[in-house]
Structure formats: C-alpha cells, structure tokens
Amino acid sequence: MQSDPLLPETTIFEHPLTEKCRTWLRLSHLFEQLEFHQPHHEEWHARAAMSALLDVANVLARADIKSELLKELDRYRQSLSKMADSPGVDNDRLKHILQNLLRSCEGIREVSGQLGQALRGNDFLNSIVQRSSIPGGSFDFDLPQFHYWLNMPQAERLMQLDDWRHEVSPVQDAVELLLGLIRTSAVPSTEQAANGFFQKSLSTSVNVQMVRVGIPSNSGLFAEISGGKHRFSIRFMECTDWQHPTQIDRAVPFTLSTCVI
Incomplete structure (x- = not known):
C-alpha cells in the first residue's frame, strides 16, 4: 500500500512495560543490525555484523531466556487457541499463527543447553569480545586473526557467519513472532x-x-x-x-x- 504524499510520515516510539518485552526488543534490534550488515562486502559492514552477533550472544547469556521464550510461546498458543470459536475470527490466519508458534517452540527446544552457548565458547569470537571493550581494541595489530577473517572472500565469510548464527536463528524467529503478535494486538x-x-x-x-x-x-x-x-x-x-x-x-x-x- 502506498502512503499518501500529503500526509506526514509517522515516527513510532516503543516502550516495553515488562522485562521480557524489553529483552525481546533488544534482541530484535540486534538481529536487524545483523540482517542489514551481513550481505554487504565491505569490511565495516562485516565488523558491524560481527558486533551484532556477539551482542546477541551476550544478551542470551541470561540463563532464563530460553525458559522465558518457551513459556511465552506456550502462553500465546493457549490464549489464541481459545479464540477459535469466537465470532469474526479469521480461522485460517489463526491456524497459521498457531502453527508458527508451535514451530518456534520446537526450534527453541531443539537448541541443546543454554542459548548462544556455542558462540560464547568459541575462542576466536571470545578474543574479539575481550578486545572490543578497549577503544580501538579490534584494530589489526590487536586481532590479526580477525583481520584475516575480515579480508576473506565474501562467500567464505558469509558461510562462516551463517554457521555461527545458525544456533541463534530459532531465537530470532521466536522473538519476531512474539513482537509481531504484541504490536498487532x-x-x-x-x-x-x-x-x-x-x-x-x-x-x-x-x-x-x-x-x-x-x-x-x-x-x-x-x-x-x-x-x-x-x-x-x-x-x-x-x-x-x-x-x-x-x-x-x-x-x-x-x-x-x-x-x-
């Protein structure tokens, strides 16, 4: 749908009123950064994509996020299932949403252990995290292996990023699904x-x-x-x-x- 050129554009300011929603918004923000920067060839985009991925792993270090996601997905499934017999409900759309909620639950449950654990246990990624707290600490002489990775062919670098983010992809799917339901409620x-x-x-x-x-x-x-x-x-x-x-x-x-x- 095209916007009316005579109407002003609107800026939306969002504010979470629960700690869970605050976490979902922060994760969504980081996944958006990762999605934007990952496809680009330039080194600065690769740096930004890596930074977003490491921040996601850091947020997921909280031990209760996995259980919170599962609890919320289950709660939404139960709540929306009760609407099936309500008048005016689009049952095809409701069925599609319930299937997505079930799929997200299964995706989160399939992640063994704590979410993001493999990323936080990777020595190469940890070396970047440790130097990133220092202003300018990720320069070439501090992290020559990172410099090597940044200068790899885009196809190889993209393949490696995809491999690292595979573990947290179910989290992205679940967070975006939950936020979509919240925003349209x-x-x-x-x-x-x-x-x-x-x-x-x-x-x-x-x-x-x-x-x-x-x-x-x-x-x-x-x-x-x-x-x-x-x-x-x-x-x-x-x-x-x-x-x-x-x-x-x-x-x-x-x-x-x-x-x-």
Missing part, C-alpha cells in the same frame, strides 16, 4: 497530551506488554516514555541544541497503542 487510538504530558493508569487484570506512540516525523518532537505494569507516562520533548531537551508546553496530538496479549 492493539488498534491505535488518537490521544492528546496537554502541555506535552500524558499519563494513563493500567488495569491490574490485563498484561500490558508494550506502549507504542506515534507522532509526525516532521513535528520536531520526540516521546520520552516511562512506566511499569500499573501506569505509564509520556513526555513530548524538543531539543534545539542537542544538549538540553525540554518538555513542550502545548497540546500534542498523537496515536497510542497499548499492547495487551
């Missing part, structure tokens, strides 16, 4: 922030995963969101000098999605 409403501030209390009977705020990209504003399971607040900020952002003192219309699933 709410219909955006039009709201207005008086004097650049908006606050909303949340019912304790629902599990709100994420808040999504949309404002025109040309508004000169950004949304600063904070909150937890009981309430959230949004401050619309402007920054003219890129040092000291201030809350706007006028009414700001925006779209709001409170994602519950």
Whole structure:
C-alpha cells in the first residue's frame, strides 16, 4: 500500500512495560543490525555484523531466556487457541499463527543447553569480545586473526557467519513472532497530551506488554516514555541544541497503542 504524499510520515516510539518485552526488543534490534550488515562486502559492514552477533550472544547469556521464550510461546498458543470459536475470527490466519508458534517452540527446544552457548565458547569470537571493550581494541595489530577473517572472500565469510548464527536463528524467529503478535494486538487510538504530558493508569487484570506512540516525523518532537505494569507516562520533548531537551508546553496530538496479549 502506498502512503499518501500529503500526509506526514509517522515516527513510532516503543516502550516495553515488562522485562521480557524489553529483552525481546533488544534482541530484535540486534538481529536487524545483523540482517542489514551481513550481505554487504565491505569490511565495516562485516565488523558491524560481527558486533551484532556477539551482542546477541551476550544478551542470551541470561540463563532464563530460553525458559522465558518457551513459556511465552506456550502462553500465546493457549490464549489464541481459545479464540477459535469466537465470532469474526479469521480461522485460517489463526491456524497459521498457531502453527508458527508451535514451530518456534520446537526450534527453541531443539537448541541443546543454554542459548548462544556455542558462540560464547568459541575462542576466536571470545578474543574479539575481550578486545572490543578497549577503544580501538579490534584494530589489526590487536586481532590479526580477525583481520584475516575480515579480508576473506565474501562467500567464505558469509558461510562462516551463517554457521555461527545458525544456533541463534530459532531465537530470532521466536522473538519476531512474539513482537509481531504484541504490536498487532492493539488498534491505535488518537490521544492528546496537554502541555506535552500524558499519563494513563493500567488495569491490574490485563498484561500490558508494550506502549507504542506515534507522532509526525516532521513535528520536531520526540516521546520520552516511562512506566511499569500499573501506569505509564509520556513526555513530548524538543531539543534545539542537542544538549538540553525540554518538555513542550502545548497540546500534542498523537496515536497510542497499548499492547495487551
């Protein structure tokens, strides 16, 4: 679908209201970086792809992420299965989603041990991690083996990256599936922030995963969101000098999605 050239583009600001959703968003962000940089031939893209892969392995070092993913995938399967007999439900689409959830569960369960364990146990990758904490520490004289890898033919380098990321591919599939369900679980409403501030209390009977705020990209504003399971607040900020952002003192219309699933 083409966008209307007369309508301003919208920038979406997302804020997780649970620790699990925070982790899914961070992993998705890193996988997007990996996906973008991996196909390119240039050394700087290869460096960025490697950095994203190592950051994924670092995030996955938390022992409970595997169980959290499985628990959430199972919870969504049970929750969505109950909708099968509800009026107005697209059962073909629901069946497709449930199949994807089941496939993701199986993919995560097939990973033996802790997620990302093989990456963290690789001596070559560990040498890059250890030097990366030093400013400029991944230069050629510090990591000659990394320099050699960066200058390998693209086809060989890509094959090796694919081999390393194979272990975490089920995680990417699961995270993207969960985030897709979360993001589409709410219909955006039009709201207005008086004097650049908006606050909303949340019912304790629902599990709100994420808040999504949309404002025109040309508004000169950004949304600063904070909150937890009981309430959230949004401050619309402007920054003219890129040092000291201030809350706007006028009414700001925006779209709001409170994602519950």
